[in-house]
Amino acid sequence: MASVMGLLEKREAAARVRVEELRVEADRILAELGAAEVVLERRAIARAELGEALASDRDAVVAPVAEAPDPAPVVAGEGQVPVAGSVVRRCGEGMTVQALALDYRRIVELVECGPGGGEGVSAKELAARLGLEVVPAKVETVRSRAKRLVERGWLSASPSGRFMPRQPIAAARRAVGMPGGPVGGS
Incomplete structure (x- = not known):
C-alpha cells in the first residue's frame, strides 16, 4: 500500500511537469506572436508605401489618396501606446x-528606485511594492515578468536572482548625480 506522502509527492511531481509544459508552450506562443507582429508591421508598411507610390503617379487633378495610418514607429515609446499583454520589446x-x-x-521603475548598494530587489519585494498579495503565484508572475525584462535588456539580474537597473542607466544616473528614480516619469 502506498503512503499518503508518496501519493502527494507523485501528484506534486505531475503538477510540476504540467506547469513546465505550459511555460514552454507559453514561450512558444509568445515567440510566434512576436513573429506575427513583425509580419503585420511589414505588410502595413508595404500598403502605406504602395499608397504613396500610387498617389505620386496620379495627376494633380485627381484627389489625393487618403494616407494609410502610420504603422508602429521604429523607436517604441515615441507616440506608441503599449498594450497590456503585449510583447516586451528589446531595449x-x-x-x-x-x-x-x-x-x-x-x-x-520600482527596480530603478529600489535600495542602493547594488544589492537589487527580489521578486517577493517587487510583488509587495506592487501591492500584490505575497503568495507564490503572484511572486512567480512578477519574477517571470522581471526575467523577461532582463532578457530584453531593460533590467539586469544578479546571480542570486535579485533584479537591478541595467548598468548603462545606473551609471548614467550616478554620473549626473541623480538618485535611482524612474526613467521617463511615472
Whole structure:
C-alpha cells in the first residue's frame, strides 16, 4: 500500500511537469506572436508605401489618396501606446520605459528606485511594492515578468536572482548625480 506522502509527492511531481509544459508552450506562443507582429508591421508598411507610390503617379487633378495610418514607429515609446499583454520589446538606444506596458513599466521603475548598494530587489519585494498579495503565484508572475525584462535588456539580474537597473542607466544616473528614480516619469 502506498503512503499518503508518496501519493502527494507523485501528484506534486505531475503538477510540476504540467506547469513546465505550459511555460514552454507559453514561450512558444509568445515567440510566434512576436513573429506575427513583425509580419503585420511589414505588410502595413508595404500598403502605406504602395499608397504613396500610387498617389505620386496620379495627376494633380485627381484627389489625393487618403494616407494609410502610420504603422508602429521604429523607436517604441515615441507616440506608441503599449498594450497590456503585449510583447516586451528589446531595449534600444533612445527608448524609455514609456515603451513598455504599464505592468512592466512599474517593475522597471520600482527596480530603478529600489535600495542602493547594488544589492537589487527580489521578486517577493517587487510583488509587495506592487501591492500584490505575497503568495507564490503572484511572486512567480512578477519574477517571470522581471526575467523577461532582463532578457530584453531593460533590467539586469544578479546571480542570486535579485533584479537591478541595467548598468548603462545606473551609471548614467550616478554620473549626473541623480538618485535611482524612474526613467521617463511615472
